[in-house]
Amino acid sequence: MVIVFQTKPSILANGAVAGPLEKKSVFYSYFDSIVEDERWNQKTNEQGHSKMILEACEIVMKKADIKNTDVDYFLSGDLVNQMTPTNFAARDLAIPFIGLFSACATSISSIIVASLLTELGASQLSVAGASSQHNAIERQFRYPNYYGGQKPATAQWTVTAAGYALVGKHNPEYPSVVAATIGKVVDYGDTNPFHMGGAMAPAAFETITTHLKQRNQKFHDYDLIMTGDLGKIGLQILKTMFVQSGIKQDELQLLRDAGAEFYGEDQAFLAGASGAGCSAAVYYSYIIQQLKTGRFKRVLLCATGSLLSPLSFQQGESIPCTAHAIELTME
Incomplete structure (x- = not known):
């Protein structure tokens, strides 16, 4: 939606x-x-x-x-x-x-x-x-x-x-929320809590694809499309899904992930960062700053979430996931 x-x-x-x-x-x-x-x-x-x-x-x-x-x-x-x-x-x-x-x-x-x-x-x-x-x-x-x-x-x-x-209320001196996509719950049957990126990637694909289609937009209409915390492996899965859908490799350079980048290449953090504070801290610091300085004019931020609980995991349930997105612009 x-x-x-x-x-x-x-x-x-x-x-x-x-x-x-x-x-x-x-x-x-x-x-x-x-x-x-x-x-x-x-x-x-x-x-x-x-x-x-x-x-x-x-x-x-x-x-x-x-x-x-x-x-x-x-x-x-x-x-x-x-x-x-x-x-x-x-x-x-x-x-x-x-x-x-x-x-x-x-x-x-x-x-x-x-x-x-x-x-x-x-x-x-x-x-x-x-x-x-x-x-x-x-x-x-x-x-x-x-x-x-x-x-x-x-x-x-x-x-x-x-x-x-x-x-x-709208102020042209600040970044504005011009559109948003509320994602569906997507479940590919993943049950591994140590592979959240893989579980959430399909939800990100669904939400970003829906947003671009209904907004009649392409990847290159944005300076950046950033997901929340898919991590390094989840980001690669998402990119593979986009390639299979017909998106060209050069366009995927616009696709980044806060979790994959958060700790750089430090292998102590394995596949990268996660947590509700991961995307929040990056979006409402780095991204806003880049918009304010004019480096970015239009960005699409898509945060992903795995909707499991300790109880659902213990009962052997799969991991349903969702993703929501906002389109920010700077005049």
Whole structure:
């Protein structure tokens, strides 16, 4: 489903924070803040996760020179059970809250909802984004951290990061959300939680193809098409799918993945980065900066999410996935 925003809501401010290991990220210089303690000096990983969300949102509001009482909605989610870190952050922010779960695609689904509220005139300002904290997420979806199990080369590293954006009425001086595609749930029967990129690639292919077709666009209409956290292997699978569909190899140079690039070529992170905070931190730092400076004029951001839970995995279920996309332009 493709939505075209007639009023072109704008991203008026952005903020991204990350943990200590994320100093190794190639996007490090674009982040607003790096903390030296994975737990943000809190007692638990989940409390640190919540603190990280608060810090990212406070950076957004400080940049826009507004207070929490000026914001109409807070739209966010994470990967912990019942999104408790986000819920507690919402409690402290004291902003009307809509919790969203699209797994790692929440970085985009939250912006879509914020843009819809703005388009309808129901919101003047909304803060939207997503986050992840390595220790809290890894122990839920993979082996417990203390188990010390060897991960295969297809596995990805959950980042500790949060990225948020302030969405408001159109302002030509800022990047604008001109269209969005809400993706379907796609399931190719993959059951391996250590190969998320392969599971999510078909969902990214479905959403990007739908967006381009319904918008009557081609790859070269964009300066960049970036997926969220397919990682190195998932990105290659996605490129293969596009080649098989008739897309030329030279056009695929425009296709990049935040997870594949996040830690550069450091093999310690295996197939790359993942987590709801991966795409959020890259999109709402590096990408926004490139739009503001004029390097990019039109980008398509497509975040992917694997919709499994610890229970569904234990019961032997396959991994249904989704992908949502937004088209950003800079006048």
